[in-house]
Amino acid sequence: MNEGSTGPRRLGSIVGALVAPTSLVTGLLYYFGYYHAYWFFAYFGVNSTVLDFSTADYLRRSLDALWVPMTVTAAVGLLAFWGHDLLRGRLTAEAPPQVLQYAVPTLTGVGFLLALGGFWSTLTETFLSRILALAPLSLSVGVTLLAYALHLRRAVAAAPPHPPPAAVDPSGDDAGSPGSDPDSVGTTDDDTASSTRLAPAARPEWAALVEWAVVFVLIGLGLVWAANDYAASVGESRARTFVAQIADYPSAVLYSERSLSISAPGVRETRCHDPKAAYAYRYDGLTLILRSGNQYVLLPYQWTRADGVALVVPQSDSVRLEFGPPPNLRAVAQNPMC
Structure with missing residues (x-):
């Protein structure tokens, strides 16, 4: 085998x-x-x-x-x-x-x-x-x-096993040629044993x-x-790499019916004064990492590993996202409209 x-x-x-x-x-x-x-x-x-x-x-x-x-x-x-x-x-x-x-x-x-x-x-x-x-x-x-x-x-x-090379008679005749003496062939018992090994x-x-x-x-x-x-x-x-390039990612403005009490560096909470506004609170300074399983994962632009926090916000009718250019490509109003 x-x-x-x-x-x-x-x-x-x-x-x-x-x-x-x-x-x-x-x-x-x-x-x-x-x-x-x-x-x-x-x-x-x-x-x-x-x-x-x-x-x-x-x-x-x-x-x-x-x-x-x-x-x-x-x-x-x-x-x-x-x-x-x-x-x-x-x-x-x-x-x-x-x-x-x-x-x-x-x-x-x-x-x-x-x-x-x-x-x-x-x-x-x-x-x-x-x-x-x-x-x-x-x-x-x-x-x-x-x-x-x-x-x-x-x-x-x-x-x-490979057969041993044929012995050559000094006189020039091959030792194994017809007519030569079989007893003169240049092989030994050891050679025969090695050539017939199992x-x-x-x-x-x-x-x-x-x-x-x-x-x-x-x-x-x-x-x-x-x-x-x-x-x-x-x-x-x-x-x-995401953190190093975070300034180039689109901004995600988060609107919510109620205050989410977000406390993170660079994230600003704005209370809308319009009593008829569907979403009374606005949060700037965030970018979206991904949406998965009916949840948003948001990261502040000023996130650092030392004191930064990531936000996991459930997707529901009480919140909505608004996407726009990165902060370095637009001027953010001091008093944004809700």
Whole structure:
């Protein structure tokens, strides 16, 4: 049995029978979108769970979180497959390349150190934990190198033995030519034994399946861990960008039937004197982050992380929003009309 191809193929069919691929992909996208939203709004002090995001909202956010990881993973995987094809061509040549004598121990050593560092980082904080996604990638890459080194070792062991080169008679006649003395052929018992060595016994299918399952689980967990860290970093990075560009976002004037008692830097409350006004209070100095789950998330233009507050206002008939240009593009009246 060719474990290099049959094992993963058999494992994939088993997993596909237990878990629908679409459900698995949707679940992962939802997970990464959740962490993207969580850390984006956590930067403003808002718990994203109160915003009632839908599944579609999380799936859209997951694209921003996974664009770079998926691109990098696809590029690295493509290069790895091309490199494997080149090496496999060398393995099928007349003799195994001498580089394998150094490649297999090197891959084993490097893979062991990386896998050990990544695994240790899951138990406690290490120097790998200080760099974004380095610890999980160390685990995934280390396990991949260990598995590939073992694959190369088995491929070389399973390759058919190469016959020793024919001995040449000093007189110029080939030692193995017709008419020559069979006893003079330049072979020994050791050569005969090495040329007739038996191939290693094939392992049972369940052992190969368990091995590939453990390898894929460790690599997958490392990649999910790395993507999760990256999603959280992207969410917070997008929040920082929003704050840095907040002066360019459209203003959102909030009208309310009753006083909302908003106390935030740069937010001005105006009481309308018209007794017939449907909305008696007006609030300037705000911009809208998003509307989700029948709720508005508003941020003051003068928001700072030290003392800023974000507003979550339920959407209802008692409030309304009026949008306009950013404050730096228009002159705000000292006594705005309601």
